[in-house]
Amino acid sequence: MKKIKYYAALYSAKITTLALKIFGKKVPYYPGVIAQKVDKNFIMSSKKPSLIIGVTGTNGKTTVSTMLCDYFKNIGKAVVSNDGYNLDTGVAASLVKHTNIFGKLKGDVWILEVDERDSGDIFSKVEFDYLIVTNLFRDSMKRNAHVEYIFNLIKKNLNKKTKLILNADDIISSDLDKYNNAQYYSISKLNTDKDKQESKMCDIRYCPKCGNELVFEYVRYHHIGKVKCSKCDFKNKKAKYVANIDFNKNEIIINNDKYDLITNSIFNAYNLLSVVSLLYELNYPYKDIKKGLVNLKVDTSRWDETVVNDIKLNFILAKGQNSIACSTVFKYLKEEKDDKTVLLMLDDVEDNIESTETISWIYDADFEFLNDDKIKQIIVGGARCYDYKLRLLIAGVDESKIKVIPSEYDMPELIDFNKSKHIYLLFEVFALEKATEVKNNIIKRMGEINDKN
Structure with missing residues (x-):
């Protein structure tokens, strides 16, 4: 019965894909809507690639996911991706697109951008091997409420087997390591860093461990920077992958390996660093990573x-x-x-x-x-x-x-x-x-x- 429902969902979604194409409608996630209406377990029942990578966080998800897709395609891997449609319907649609009518999926790696607000639903249906959490900040009040609410959603629903790639300079998202195996990346102090907040906004001012005031050694932007508790031993996590940046030369040096920056912004430097850190964790050598990242660009929609x-x-x-x-x-x-x-x-x-x-x-x-x-x-x-x-x-x-x-x-x-x-x-x-x-x-x-x- 499960197989019958699965194939009914797959064929219905395939027919929907064809109909959308015939009528010139660009709604790439809609086949995923149909698939899950016919079979609510469609995602769990589908064949999946051997390597599953997720990317979530407040900012940078799409850029990091696109970089990863470009890298794996450049080295000859067959990539399955939800192409920025980061709710469960987009996840289901990515499987419909890459699965043939016999239920066989062609793909070496599945790269999924995951909406942080919808992460609980997606984590319950997909067991990720690796998950990059780019950062956690306040977002739309109407939709995301508060950063702590999103943190708890991710924490509550994470599969304990998933290895996390976390930003050590973000003391909020890096605290997810209490619940999963994790590695960290960081950018060394820059000459543009400040000794105090320039912004009115800081999403964490008090220690999550003891409740006392946090002290910033330097601030990069908002709560990103080097910080420690004024009373207890809480501080930034120690990073395995540490970057130094020279914006004048347009380069980032990660653990003595040199890469070209894709733009001159600190945000895309962090995005690139997260990608390279994951690839190191996957044991790709420097020469292969460097070659695979040639001509990498930020998505023009960003x-x-x-x-x-x-x-x-x-x-x-x-x-x-x-x-x-x-x-x-x-x-x-x-x-x-x-x-x-x-x-x-x-x-x-x-x-x-x-x-x-x-x-x-x-x-x-x-x-x-x-x-x-x-x-x-x-x-x-x-x-x-x-x-x-x-x-x-x-x-x-x-x-x-x-x-x-x-x-x-x-x-x-x-x-x-x-x-x-x-x-x-x-x-x-x-x-x-x-x-x-x-x-x-x-x-x-x-x-x-x-x-x-």
């Missing part, structure tokens, strides 16, 4: 760069209703040395469908980083553009720099290219399609510059 007529456009993800994600990007912009124009598309798409008046995250986010002389113009679009303008004014930004417009599609027309030749478009994660159209319109205007001169 970060992209275009240059036209000596004008540069950077397209950067900044999650809506996620004060940490926005603040880290704002800080990155402040540290970039050239004059710039910043476009903000931060309205949460889901919030537009099911609206909430909860805008407290805007006041958590460090808009103060945008109060910078090198930022010549800030253009804000979307239904909440006036809320963002008020927050920018509270942050001390000169009102003459701020332009607001309710329709994001009209934002490109407000750019004054005489003020700067570097444009940054920051967009919310679920607004990719709209943001891409805005990006293309900006590029079109960039191409017209010489025509007008």
Whole structure:
């Protein structure tokens, strides 16, 4: 009976895949919806690759998962992946896609991005060999409640056989080692690290062991850094994989092995370090890792760069209703040395469908980083553009720099290219399609510059 239900689910999902293709509908996760409706145990009943790797955490999941997929494909492995569809329906759809009508799956490694909020459901259906937890920060209040809530969800549902790859510089997520075998990675002190918090936000200020105040030796961003308890022996875990970074040379040295950085941001340095740490744990030699990571790039849905007529456009993800994600990007912009124009598309798409008046995250986010002389113009679009303008004014930004417009599609027309030749478009994660159209319109205007001169 179990086999009959499984094959009924598989064939139903395959027919759904074909129908979606015929009608030109791009809903890659939907076959997974059908498969699980027919057989709720579809994921558990399916054949699986011999190596199963999961990636979860607040930020960086998609980038790390994509890097791992690219690496294994580059070395000739057959990869099964949920392609960023990180709920259980996406997991099921990845099995449908790579399983033939006889129930045989073609794949050497299964790489799954796991939504941290949905991790309990997925962990109950998939036994991971390795799990990378990139970090844990506060996220959307409406969806994720509090970072401790997410920590406990992961802790409660982890399979004890799963080996964890954890960021030793994140004292929240690295504390998951109490329940599983783990290895850690870390980045040595940087000259940009601070001796005190620049941000208003810090998700952990008191020791989880004894409740006394934590003391930071240095802060990288938010609660990432080197820390110890003022009373007991609680402190950062000792890392097996330690990196030193030279942004001027665009390189990261991990345990004396040299790799090229994929971008000049600390966040992607951590992403790369997590990938390399996992590959070392899998006993891949340095030469093979180096070769497999050649020409590695961040997914263009997360970060992209275009240059036209000596004008540069950077397209950067900044999650809506996620004060940490926005603040880290704002800080990155402040540290970039050239004059710039910043476009903000931060309205949460889901919030537009099911609206909430909860805008407290805007006041958590460090808009103060945008109060910078090198930022010549800030253009804000979307239904909440006036809320963002008020927050920018509270942050001390000169009102003459701020332009607001309710329709994001009209934002490109407000750019004054005489003020700067570097444009940054920051967009919310679920607004990719709209943001891409805005990006293309900006590029079109960039191409017209010489025509007008």
